[in-house]
Amino acid sequence: MSTRSGADRELVIRGAHVLDPSSGLDGVMDVRISGGRVAEVGEDLHGVRELDASGLHLFPGFVDVHAHWRTPGREEEEDLESGSAAAAAGGFTGVVMMPNTDPVLDRPALVSGLVRRAERESRVRAYVAAALHAGLAGSELTEMRLLKEAGALCVSDDGPGTQNADVLRSGMLYARSAGLAVLLHCEDRSLAKGVVHDGVAAALAGVPATPASAEDAATATALVLAAETGARVHITHVSTALSAALVGFFKGRAGVTADTTPHHLTLTDDLVRTLEGLYRVNPPLRPEGDRREVIEALRDGTLDFVATDHAPHAAQRKELPLQEAAPGFLGHETAFAALYTELVLGESLPLSRLVEAMSCAPGRWVGGLGSLAVGAPADIALADLEEEWTVERESLSSRSHNSPYLGRRMRGRIVGTIVGGELVHDRMGAKLGVRT
Amino acid sequence: MSARDFISLENVGREELLEVMELARDQEEGRLGRLLEGRTVCLAFFEPSTRTAASFELAARRAGADVVSLSSGTSSISKGESLVDTVVTLDRLGMDALIIRHPAAGAASLASRHTSAAVVNAGDGCGQHPTQALLDLYALGKSLGGFEELAGRRAAIVGDILHSRVARSVIPAFGTAGIEVSLVAPATLLPREADVWRLPVLGSVDEALEWGAEVLYMLRLQKERMSGALVPSVAEYARYYGVGRRHLRPGVRVMHPGPVNRGVEIASDVVLDGSSLIPDQVSAGIAVRTAVLALATGSVERAAA
Ligand SMILES: [Zn+2]
Numbered sequence: 187m188s189t190r191s192g193a194d195r196e197l198v199i200r201g202a203h204v205l206d207p208s209s210g211l212d213g214v215m216d217v218r219i220s221g222g223r224v225a226e227v228g229e230d231l232h233g234v235r236e237l238d239a240s241g242l243h244l245f246p247g248f249v250d251v252h253a254h255w256r257t258p259g260r261e262e263e264e265d266l267e268s269g270s271a272a273a274a275a276g277g278f279t280g281v282v283m284m285p286n287t288d289p290v291l292d293r294p295a296l297v298s299g300l301v302r303r304a305e306r307e308s309r310v311r312a313y314v315a316a317a318l319h320a321g322l323a324g325s326e327l328t329e330m331r332l333l334k335e336a337g338a339l340c341v342s343d344d345g346p347g348t349q350n351a352d353v354l355r356s357g358m359l360y361a362r363s364a365g366l367a368v369l370l371h372c373e374d375r376s377l378a379k380g381v382v383h384d385g386v387a388a389a390l391a392g393v394p395a396t397p398a399s400a401e402d403a404a405t406a407t408a409l410v411l412a413a414e415t416g417a418r419v420h421i422t423h424v425s426t427a428l429s430a431a432l433v434g435f436f437k438g439r440a441g442v443t444a445d446t447t448p449h450h451l452t453l454t455d456d457l458v459r460t461l462e463g464l465y466r467v468n469p470p471l472r473p474e475g476d477r478r479e480v481i482e483a484l485r486d487g488t489l490d491f492v493a494t495d496h497a498p499h500a501a502q503r504k505e506l507p508l509q510e511a512a513p514g515f516l517g518h519e520t521a522f523a524a525l526y527t528e529l530v531l532g533e534s535l536p537l538s539r540l541v542e543a544m545s546c547a548p549g550r551w552v553g554g555l556g557s558l559a560v561g562a563p564a565d566i567a568l569a570d571l572e573e574e575w576t577v578e579r580e581s582l583s584s585r586s587h588n589s590p591y592l593g594r595r596m597r598g599r600i601v602g603t604i605v606g607g608e609l610v611h612d613r614m615g616a617k618l619g620v621r622t
Numbered sequence: 623m624s625a626r627d628f629i630s631l632e633n634v635g636r637e638e639l640l641e642v643m644e645l646a647r648d649q650e651e652g653r654l655g656r657l658l659e660g661r662t663v664c665l666a667f668f669e670p671s672t673r674t675a676a677s678f679e680l681a682a683r684r685a686g687a688d689v690v691s692l693s694s695g696t697s698s699i700s701k702g703e704s705l706v707d708t709v710v711t712l713d714r715l716g717m718d719a720l721i722i723r724h725p726a727a728g729a730a731s732l733a734s735r736h737t738s739a740a741v742v743n744a745g746d747g748c749g750q751h752p753t754q755a756l757l758d759l760y761a762l763g764k765s766l767g768g769f770e771e772l773a774g775r776r777a778a779i780v781g782d783i784l785h786s787r788v789a790r791s792v793i794p795a796f797g798t799a800g801i802e803v804s805l806v807a808p809a810t811l812l813p814r815e816a817d818v819w820r821l822p823v824l825g826s827v828d829e830a831l832e833w834g835a836e837v838l839y840m841l842r843l844q845k846e847r848m849s850g851a852l853v854p855s856v857a858e859y860a861r862y863y864g865v866g867r868r869h870l871r872p873g874v875r876v877m878h879p880g881p882v883n884r885g886v887e888i889a890s891d892v893v894l895d896g897s898s899l900i901p902d903q904v905s906a907g908i909a910v911r912t913a914v915l916a917l918a919t920g921s922v923e924r925a926a927a
Contacts, residue, residue: 384815386818388813389813389819390818392727392749394748463728463732502704506704506706506726507729508728509726
């Protein structure tokens with residue numbers, strides 16, 4: 187991003203409906219950007235370069251704390267260029283890359299190398315989550331203080347998780363001393379032997395199933411340890427009613443935050459009945475009852491924000507029977523439209539709460555992002571809330587196509603994304619054309 | 623004539639069941655002849671199964687079909703070769719029907735999306751095993767005096783329902799035929815949401831008989847599940863979920879998709895008892911599978927479109 191041209195120049199975005207709950211902005215306004223930062227928000231602003239955004243909504247850029255860009259190791263599925271293009275297309279201006287790459291991001295040199303590459307190759311701000319344990323193996327601590335110096339934002343063992351409670355406890359204690367947040371994928375592997383939620387769909391389909399208790403038991407353990415150790419713990423992709431309630435119970439008793447995903451908020455395990463590998467994801471899609479409770483937990487702030495768990499997979503890893511397919515969905519490009527369509531239009535979630543959950547709250551968690559306050563980085567998502575579109579393979583920027591929304595009709599689309607004052611995604615050049 | 627898949631019995635209607643039953647009877651009575659002459663049938667078995675494979679192959683050959691057979695034991699289906707690749711390759715051979723057995727539920731429907739041939743599911747993981755349920759219906763109907771005699775009868779499905787593709791086909795097929803079904807299994811061998819079938823769940827074969835079961839449909843218990851965390855011991859399992867001579871009241875019929883673990887699901891002296899329909903099930907296999915292949919390949923006119 188350091189080589190980006192124009193970041194120092196002034197730009198005025200005119201006439202958009204500006205919505206930023208963190209600064210209390212909600213109305214048609216102009217935004218002046220200077221030196222890559224928000225310089226002024228007000229009425230009737232003008233400048234040498236102007237961008238006419240009338241009819242559009244303008245939000246602080248979205249921040250995604252859980253993404254798999256497959257670099258290093260599986261660049262044929264995604265790399266920094268395609269991953270960040272997908273993020274930008276979805277209005278994301280900040281993304282945290284998870285450490286389960288090949289090799290695993292468990293050494294300072296790997297982390298600093300990736301941070302430097304991201305500065306050159308990523309269109310959006312890209313942060314690194316380093317491993318909590320060597321090789322994500324859940325036994326030996328990584329050099330967390332050195333990892334932090336190398337540029338790691340937080341630590342996580344993501345998918346494999348930390349299966350031993352005593353080891354997890356030590357990891358939290360050490361992370362606290364290192365000043366790093368711990369991002370946890372909660373799943374008790376001794377219970378998680380299946381590939382779908384153990385519910386009605388699994389009973390009928392005959393696919394190996396994992397009970398909700400696999401997530402709930404691990405979430406409970408993590409929360410108890412967070413309360414005891416005082417670590418800054420973030421629980422990612424909460425998908426069950428009970429886990430959401432547990433998070434609620436521990437709010438105020440522990441320094442804990444939590445997110446859920448667009449797919450757990452908008453899809454259910456009914457899709458498992460198709461037996462298609464495309465619909466395998468971890469944690470698995472849940473029944474409608476869980477989905478409802480997770481929506482309510484997001485609405486009332488028990489779940490702080492949304493993260494996509496963007497997980498690209500090559501076709502040959504998904505075009506398999508459900509139980510043989512790799513788990514994971516694409517997420518960046520459909521997150522806003524899916525949530526706007528299903529939650530804002532479908533469940534009357536206030537649009538401001540969605541912006542809070544996609545921009546402000548995760549931006550605060552990462553630090554210094556997700557706000558249009560004067561002086562904040564000029565990271566912006568521009569959305570056309572009227573546009574109707576269908577998710578199609580061809581329209582995806584990711585190198586992979588494993589979106590569970592393929593063929594779905596959506597309302598609302600990101601038409602422009604600005605990072606540090608520069609347009610990094612411009613879907614409708616004519617519409618967003620900058621007038622000089 | 624377009625291809626007709628036999629992948630699941632979940633949404634199969636009474637008319638379609640009846641059609642298979644009548645064709646199977648025609649086959650048994652020698653009225654069908656070599657009606658698969660000129661057709662090519664492929665068997666792709668990604669999981670070993672001598673009995674089902676042999677039954678399908680005999681059915682196809684006796685009806686005059688050319689048979690191409692691949693199995694995981696042969697080099698044709700190598701480890702790691704994807705299902706889709708194999709299906710696409712077979713499709714180029716110009717097959718009319720693909721009979722597929724695979725360790726993962728959904729394999730047959732995935733295959734059907736990559737071939738224009740009719741796909742017959744010969745067992746996919748814990749998913750479905752439609753021809754097994756069809757031959758069960760045929761054998762049971764025959765012993766009771768016809769398909770119409772099935773309605774209103776009571777059948778208990780006993781054993782490892784959780785891991786059984788046979789159960790997932792038998793439950794809807796028996797229901798569609800008008801049979802009242804109950805489930806008999808410990809909670810460890812039932813899906814967590816077994817209520818989805820809206821069937822009574824009973825605690826033992828004795829309870830099933832009290833409930834009025836005339837048919838005891840015994841499921842095979844896999845060796846690795848016989849003792850340990852799912853079932854305490856073979857002895858306890860056999861006591862509550864096995865059928866012994868003491869259960870053989872007049873009118874009670876015992877069925878099993880085979881192979882039987884003697885002394886576990888069924889006491890040794892019951893397997894070949896007059897009340898056991900197991901031999902009838904095996905012999906119904908050829909007739910029913912011929913009927914299925916005839917319908918799948920469009921070799922006979924269909925009653926219900
Ligand atoms: Zn995860």
